[in-house]
Amino acid sequence: MPDFGSLFSINANNMKASTIRELLKLTQKPDIISFAGGLPAPEVFPVEDLRAAANVIFDTKAKQALQYGTTEGDDGLREELIKFEQKQGVELKKENLLVVSASQQALDIVAKLFLDPGDYVIAGRPTYLGALQAIQSYSAKVLGIPFSEAQDGFDMDALRKRHAEAVAGGKKIKYIYVIPDFQNPAGFCWSLEKRKALLEFAYETGLPILEDSPYREIRFLGEAIPSIYQLDQRGANKGVVINLKTFSKILVPGARMGWIMADPAVISKCVVAKQAMDLCTNVFTQMWIAEYMRTGKLDAVIRSTRELYKVKRNHMVEALERYMPKRADIRWTRPEGGLFLWLTLPESIDTDRLLLKAIEKKVAFVAGSGFYADEPEHNSMRMNFSYPSLEQIEEGVKRLGLAVKEAIDESERR
Template identity: 85%
Template sequence: MPDFGSLFSANANNMKASTIRELLKLTQKPDIISFAGGLPAPDVFPVEDLRAAANIVFDRDARKALQYGTTEGDDGLRDELIKFESKQGVTIKKDNLLVVSASQQALDIVAKLFLDPGDYVIAGRPTYLGALQAIQSYSAKVLGIPFTDAQDGFDMQALEKRYAEAIAAGKKIKYIYVIPDFQNPAGFCWSLEKRQALLDFAYETGLPILEDSPYREIRFIGDPIPSMFQLDQDGANKGVVINLKTFSKILAPGTRMGWIMAAPALISKFVVAKQAMDLCTNVFTQMWLAEYMRTGKLDGVIASTREKYRVKRTMMTDALRKYMPNRDDIRWTEPEGGLFLWVTMPSFIDTDKLLLKAIERKVAFVAGSGFYIDEPEHNSMRMNFSYSSLDQIEEGVKRLGAVVAEAIREHEKA
């Protein structure tokens, strides 16, 4: 094949293969205990009920399911999504909804609509890698905002300061990206006060908030805090929040199905952006999930997912207490939901290097540096607790504790 490299777009040259996804391939060997991926536990997938729903669609409505659909999404599925949201106190109509091929497509749609080369998106330090990739693929940049020590949201003073500096330097900021519920990678959950403060910041600055909520329903301890979408809706109702939801963590990621909730004028623009990508979301899958949702069994799946993950998260934090060297500079988050926790190491430990040692001992995590675009921090790691069995969690953390203890000994010798 001729070398077409010189013909690629500037955007293509800004697209970076995710080092994390490359590394994940290494960690997928069967004898490695991997806390690296972000996979749900496969035993929560309701295989038989999903099979029955698929059969009903084929028996009753095969020709519709095999035809093109509208870009906005299948009416039956949108009716079910409206009911699902209303049970959580969110009131939406069909014109607030766009069905998408899961949240990752939504991140791309939003970036495509808002970003010109050189624009900025405000996002947390650290934040979800796939959102960073979407932003970079439109040659845009990130204005990174640290979280408070209490890990309850952005450091608002830092936000105000960085925002003012960026505006004074002539930077164009287009939106604010946040994952308020059990953030990927660190498991942080925003307090009500911080959610309201960010909403007020959005009102003042005229910026939209992109609220990414894949883990919102996976709260296994405590009571839910209203989403920013809800707070806006129940308050000033200015329509500044774009909320992304997905079936990936509440049902099964292989469905590749999610939805965007936003003001109707924004949804219309997203529809046009999506048309150039795929015309419409997979019609069969939409009808299949609508049929499944009509059985009323999704709530039960979410409840049992929460319970499983509560037990696994507790197992992991207990194992960390048992096996990690006992030092003030080794800490971890204890999230009340989601799939991940975040471990911070002493500043002399570089987790990119530690990972190679860990893989030798047949245990893997994701080094934290991949979750920053600018000035990465090098002494943290993301650990997934949803996928491994309880025995693997105990054994894997034990191996990791030994790797960390060795790294500390080596540092002390040097």
């Protein structure tokens, strides 16, 4: 094995293998009930309709689909995306759109565009691990902002305070990263007031907002709240919001297909950044997804996804009520959408250690500590409800309840 350690770049040396993704491998053994992954439910993948759409492409446009394409994305797909967004009240032109190899690539593109080593990104405590990895891979850091007690967005006083201190201390902040709809990991959803307040803060400070919305369409309870991108469009339209969307949670993640919506000047920069990564997004897949969208069946898939996740989420919440020890310091979120809920345990319980005990009982979750860029909280965990079956949810929560009870008994004996 060659020793390239001293030759790797500073950025490469700052890239961290995700301990969570490493641990996930452990939890994928067949006899373990896993709440650890973030996989959508394969039951709702429209396999036959996708097969038919792929056949249409092979039968009618094969040569074009197998050729290089433009970096901006396939025209047919961008037309479908414009219609899709229009139905949700978002007005777009093609120059506001860049097709990407799903949101993770978009997170990398934005980080590449804005971040120099030592720069800062404002992000929630906790936040999506993949965004942290993208930021760290450009040798940048995160200024973590706690959420409000009501879990309806950032604690805005803390945001202002931390921002002012950072600026006074000479830190260079480049953008604000948020997931306002059913955040990964905790399932929090930002209120309209908090979205507006963050937009005002962005206008005041001149900072862009990177709004990551993979779960936006997966709302199974309550009313949709305008995205921050939409609020900007409806108001001052200053173009400070970069909005990321993906097919991963509304159709199939294996397509690796998503889109960025932003001001044309930002899109042009993103195009150049993307060119160095992969020239263009997979052309066949773009044409295939566009063909599928033209059938008009995507809305029905999204509806059945919402219905299924609502049933699974309710089942998990009810199982937690049944099997978790009843104490005021054991709480969980009741998300109105998305794929995850967030369980908080007594402060004496370290969920990194609890995971080992849980794995012995053949149940797994993701310990919360991995979702913090700094000073992690150790007594929380993320639980996925989209992938396991109802029976697995029931049995897995039962095993987890037992593991939690044992851990509490042990900590009280200590």
